Amino acid sequence: MRYVEGALKGHQLSGARLIRLLEDGDPEGIAGLKALYPHAGRAFILGITGPPGAGKSTLVDRIIGEFRGRGLKVGVVAIDPSSPFSGGAILGDRVRMQRHATDPGVFVRSMATRGHLGGLSRATGEAAFVLDAMGYDVIVIETVGVGQDEIEVVDLAHTTAVVCLPGMGDDIQAMKAGILEIGDLFIINKADRPGADEVAKQLAVMLDMRHIPHGEWMPPVLKTVAVKDQGITEVVDAALAHRDQLAASGKLAERVNLRERHFFRTLVREMAAEKVFGAVEGTAAFAALLEDLRDRKTDPYSAAEGLVGRLSFQA
Amino acid sequence: MKKVRVLIAKPGLDGHDRGAKVVAKFLQECGYEVVYTGLHQSPEQIVNAALQEAVDVVGISVLSGSHEYVFPEVMRLLKEKEMEDVLVFGGGTIPEDDIPALLATGVKALFRPGTPLADIQTFMKEHVG
Numbered sequence: 001m002r003y004v005e006g007a008l009k010g011h012q013l014s015g016a017r018l019i020r021l022l023e024d025g026d027p028e029g030i031a032g033l034k035a036l037y038p039h040a041g042r043a044f045i046l047g048i049t050g051p052p053g054a055g056k057s058t059l060v061d062r063i064i065g066e067f068r069g070r071g072l073k074v075g076v077v078a079i080d081p082s083s084p085f086s087g088g089a090i091l092g093d094r095v096r097m098q099r100h101a102t103d104p105g106v107f108v109r110s111m112a113t114r115g116h117l118g119g120l121s122r123a124t125g126e127a128a129f130v131l132d133a134m135g136y137d138v139i140v141i142e143t144v145g146v147g148q149d150e151i152e153v154v155d156l157a158h159t160t161a162v163v164c165l166p167g168m169g170d171d172i173q174a175m176k177a178g179i180l181e182i183g184d185l186f187i188i189n190k191a192d193r194p195g196a197d198e199v200a201k202q203l204a205v206m207l208d209m210r211h212i213p214h215g216e217w218m219p220p221v222l223k224t225v226a227v228k229d230q231g232i233t234e235v236v237d238a239a240l241a242h243r244d245q246l247a248a249s250g251k252l253a254e255r256v257n258l259r260e261r262h263f264f265r266t267l268v269r270e271m272a273a274e275k276v277f278g279a280v281e282g283t284a285a286f287a288a289l290l291e292d293l294r295d296r297k298t299d300p301y302s303a304a305e306g307l308v309g310r311l312s313f314q315a
Numbered sequence: 316m317k318k319v320r321v322l323i324a325k326p327g328l329d330g331h332d333r334g335a336k337v338v339a340k341f342l343q344e345c346g347y348e349v350v351y352t353g354l355h356q357s358p359e360q361i362v363n364a365a366l367q368e369a370v371d372v373v374g375i376s377v378l379s380g381s382h383e384y385v386f387p388e389v390m391r392l393l394k395e396k397e398m399e400d401v402l403v404f405g406g407g408t409i410p411e412d413d414i415p416a417l418l419a420t421g422v423k424a425l426f427r428p429g430t431p432l433a434d435i436q437t438f439m440k441e442h443v444g
Contacts, residue, residue, distance in 0.1 A: 086345065090340065091349065095351060108364075
């Protein structure tokens, strides 16, 4: 199979082309993924999320450097939005990470959301999987700039860092129920600006209100100035400490298993839908059903029930 | 669904990135996914970025007079990395007399100042769809 052998040897071109096949939904990519499956699952997956302009890419750049300094190989998947109008995208996260461009221990892949909501792209997980099988020790996932509810990264990452900015004071209040609930660590970047301490205080209060039981992970609130390389060691230490605690408590395996199950269900849903439409599309009965919908002789619920009711499935 | 991916790179020591940005933005509006590298890229950085990003096309903007080094070096590295299938085009202040030699290295097109954006779109449509 093309690219699989190369990817397993850590060959960057093979890995890159396999990721591209997966991103484009090519069946050959899926075949490659199946072959890689037994070889993945070793990497530590770190999610970085936060609002646009919080400095996520610069932070990722410094975090790469810190992990490299500790002798670890780093893969990055950085997501930027696709235009809802043209479908095109400007993927600019790399600009901040170019100093690692010739380091063979670093692989950076930019991805456009391609209409996918939730802060990631559809193929982000698959790209992370390939990088994992290629032998990268740490996979950093940088989400698009998010607001309150794009929390898909939690499903993928073992540890999620939420990046905040000084001066977000009242916004923090508003965000309580949103991405602030998902942070395993909180980073206040650009902390040399006024208002960093206030945000730190508000985050601490918010965390206190969660009543985290003694002995469970207490998300730390860390201050960084990424452009000046300040606070990065502490971020990486905290991320690794969280990973270690997850692993020790058995929660890492639980998380990974939950994600696999969730993914399996998603795949079944997609394949079942494809099978149903594959079977009925183009038939006269299906055309008649669509006409009934158009003429409002039936409603979408009844139409869907009728169609799915015809499926026979024995477990 | 397959989407065409393009790397827009700005090598050399000059900071004149207006052209690169205009082309990047235009290609995005045409529906392409454009990876932008930022300034001061070496040929090695450009080719490694193209490799990791698995792009179909590399566009290079040179306004520093270093085109006679940058383009052949990028073409050489692409070949070395077994990426000869990647389409390369360029733009910038490149004297007309220098163009034939650069095209001979495998660069598909060079767009000089004053090129209408539509010409770049036509070129892309023709070669990568």
